[in-house]
Amino acid sequence: MAVQPEGTPCWADAMFGDVEGAKTFYGEVLGWTFGESLSEYGNYTQAYADGKAAAAVVPPMSGQEGHSQWCLYFASADAAATAAKIRDNGGEVLMEPMQVGEFGTMCLSRDPSGVAFGLWQAGTHEGFEASPQQPGAYCWAEVFTREPEKSDGFFTSVFGYEAKQLQDDAIDFRMFDLGGNTVLGRMRMTEDFPPEVPPYINVYFTVPNCDDAVAAATKLGGVLRFGPMDSPFGRFAALSDPQGASFSVIDITTTAGEMPQTTDVS
Numbered sequence: 001m002a003v004q005p006e007g008t009p010c011w012a013d014a015m016f017g018d019v020e021g022a023k024t025f026y027g028e029v030l031g032w033t034f035g036e037s038l039s040e041y042g043n044y045t046q047a048y049a050d051g052k053a054a055a056a057v058v059p060p061m062s063g064q065e066g067h068s069q070w071c072l073y074f075a076s077a078d079a080a081a082t083a084a085k086i087r088d089n090g091g092e093v094l095m096e097p098m099q100v101g102e103f104g105t106m107c108l109s110r111d112p113s114g115v116a117f118g119l120w121q122a123g124t125h126e127g128f129e130a131s132p133q134q135p136g137a138y139c140w141a142e143v144f145t146r147e148p149e150k151s152d153g154f155f156t157s158v159f160g161y162e163a164k165q166l167q168d169d170a171i172d173f174r175m176f177d178l179g180g181n182t183v184l185g186r187m188r189m190t191e192d193f194p195p196e197v198p199p200y201i202n203v204y205f206t207v208p209n210c211d212d213a214v215a216a217a218t219k220l221g222g223v224l225r226f227g228p229m230d231s232p233f234g235r236f237a238a239l240s241d242p243q244g245a246s247f248s249v250i251d252i253t254t255t256a257g258e259m260p261q262t263t264d265v266s
Contacts, residue, residue, distance in 0.1 A: 004075040004126075004127060005075065005178055005179060006074075006075060006076060006077055006082070006159060006160070006178075007074050007075065007155075007158070007159025007160060007161060007178055007183065008074065008075045008178060008183055009072050009073070009074060009075075009138070009141055009183060009184060010073055010074065010075040010120050010122070010126070010127030010128060011055070011056075011072075011073040011118070011120050011125075011127045011128060012055045012056075012070055012071065012072050012073065012128075012138055012203050013044075013055060013056040013057065013058060013070075013071055013073075014055075014056075014057055014058075014068055014069060014070045014071060014245050015057075015058055015059065015060045015061075015068060015069075016057055016058070016059065016060075016068050016243050016245070017059070017060060017068070017243060018243060019037075019043070019045065019057055019058070019059050021242065021243065022057045022068075022241070022243065023045070023047075023057060024220070025217070025220050025221070025222065025241050025242060026047065026057070026241070028216050028220055029207075029213055029216045029217045029220070029222070029249070030047075030049070030054075030135070030136040030205050030207065030213070030249075031049065031050075031135055031136045032047040032048060032049060032054060032055075032136055033047070033048045033051075034046065034047055034048070034057075035047075035048065040101075041100060041101070042058055042059065042061060043058060043059050044056055044058045045057050045058065047136075048130075048136075049130040049134055049135060049136030049137050050130070050134060050135070050136065052129035052130040052134070052137075053125075053127075053128065053129040053130065054128065054129070054130045054136050054137050054138060054205075055138065055205075067244050067245075068241070068243040068244050068245040069116070069200060069244075069245050069246070070201070070202075070203045070245055070246070070247055071108070071116065071117065071118050071201075072117055072118065072141050072201045072203055073106070073117070073118035073119060073120040073127070074117060074118070074119055074120070074159065075119075075120060075121075075122065075127065076107075076119040076120065076121050077121065078121065079097035079105045079106070079107045079119045079120075079121040080097050082107070082119050082158065083096065083097055083107050083109065083119065085157070085158045086109045086158055089112075089153070089154050089157045089158055090111075090112040090150070090154060091109055091110060091111050091112055091154055091158070092109060092110045093107065093108075093109050094108040094109055094110055094116070095107060095108035097119070097121070099123075100123075100125075101123075102123050102124045103123050103124055103125040104120055104121050104122045104123035104124070104125050105119075105120070105121040105123070106118060106119065106120055106121075107119040111143075111145075111150065111151050111154045111155065112147070112150040112151070112154055113145040113146065113147035113148075113150040113151045113154075113199050114145070114147075114198060114199045115143050115144075115145055115151060115199045115200060115201060116200070116201075117201055132206060132252075133206065133252065134206060135206055135207055135208050136205060136206065136207075137205065137206050138203060138204070138205060138206075139204045139205060139206040139250055139252065140185070140203075140204040140233075140250065141184055141185070141201050141202060141203045141204065142184070142185035142186060142187050142201070142202045142204075143155070143184065143185070143186040143187070143199075143201050144187050144189050144193075144199055144200055144201070144202055145186065145187075145188065145189060145199040146188070146189045146193075146199060147199075148172060148174070148186060148188045151186055151199075152174060152186060152265075155176060155184070155186070156176065159176075159178070160178070161176035161177060161178060161183075161184070162176070162177045162178075162264070163175070163176055163177070163264070163265040164176075164177065164182075164262040164263065164264055164265060165262060165263045165265050166260050166261075166262055167260065167261040167262060167263055168260060171187065171188070172187070172188035173185060173186065173187050173188075174186040174265070175262065187202075200246065202238065202246060202247065202248055203247050203248070204236065204247070204248040204249065204250045205247065205248070205249055205250070206249075206250060206251075206252060207249045207250065207251055208251065208253075209251055210227070210228045210234075210235040210236060210237055210249055210250065210251040210254070211228055211235075213237070213249040213251075214227075214228055214237050214239065214249070217239050217241070217249075218239075220242065221241075221242035222239050222240060222241050222242060223239065223240045224237060224238075224239055225237075225238040225239060225240060225246070226238035230254070230255070230256035230257065231255070231256065231257060232255055232256065232257045232258060232259045232260065233250070233252065233255065234250040234251050234252040234253070234254060234255055235250065235251045235254040235255075235256075236248055236249065236250040236251070237249055
C-alpha cells in the first residue's frame with residue numbers, strides 16, 4: 001500500500017486501562033485478531049482484519065490514565081512541518097513529533113475547538129492495510145465539534161482540504177475532499193451531547209451486519225448511543241465500548257435513500 005497523500009486518515013489507535021478486555025471486546029464485535037505486544041514500544045498491540053493491519057490498542061503511559069478514546073492519525077510527509085502549520089493555524093501540539101523506531105514518526109495535536117488527533121509520517125509502517133470494504137477495517141471518520149467554524153478553517157488550512165456543505169436544514173455537516181476523494185466529515189455537536197462529552201473524532205469500522213455488531217457489543221457491556229439507522233452510505237450505529245471509547249460500525253452493503261446534495265464551500 002502506497003503512502004497516503006498529506007491529510008489522508010491513515011491509522012487509528014486507542015489507549016485502554018484494560019487492554020485484554022479491549023481485545024476481547026473488539027475481537028468479538030469487529031472480528032479482529034491481535035499481534036504480539038511490542039514491549040519496547042509501551043506494549044503497543046496491532047489489530048488485524050483478516051490478517052491485514054486495521055488499528056492498534058495500547059495501555060496508557062504513566063500519567064495518561066483516564067478516559068479511553070480512539071485517536072485518528074492523518075498522513076504527513078513531514079510531521080515537523082505539519083506541526084508548525086498546526087500551531088500557525090491556532091492548534092496545539094500535545095506531543096512533539098517523535099520517531100517510533102523504523103516504523104515512522106508520530107505527533108499528537110488538538111484543533112482550536114479541542115478535537116484531538118495524530119499525525120503519522122510513515123516509515124516501514126504505512127498505516128491501514130485493510131481496505132475500507134473489508135469487515136473490521138477502518139471505513140470513515142467525522143470530527144464532532146461544538147465550534148465548527150474553528151475546525152473547518154483549521155483542517156482546510158493545515159491539510160489543504162476542499163470543503164462541501166451538506167444541504168440539510170436539520171444538521172450542520174461538512175465533508176472534506178483531497179484530490180477529488182472525500183476523506184473526512186465534520187458534524188456540529190448539538191444539545192443532544194451532554195456538556196461533559198468533549199469534542200472528538202468518531203471513527204467508523206466496517207461490519208458485515210450492523211445489527212449483529214450492535215448485539216455483540218451490547219452483550220459485552222458496550223452502550224448503544226445512536227441507531228442502527230439506514231442511510232445512503234450504509235446502515236450504521238454509534239456505540240461506546242465498556243471502557244468508554246466511542247466508535248461507530250457501518251454495513252456499507254445495506255444502503256437506503258438518495259445521496260444528499262452538497263454545496264461547494266470556497
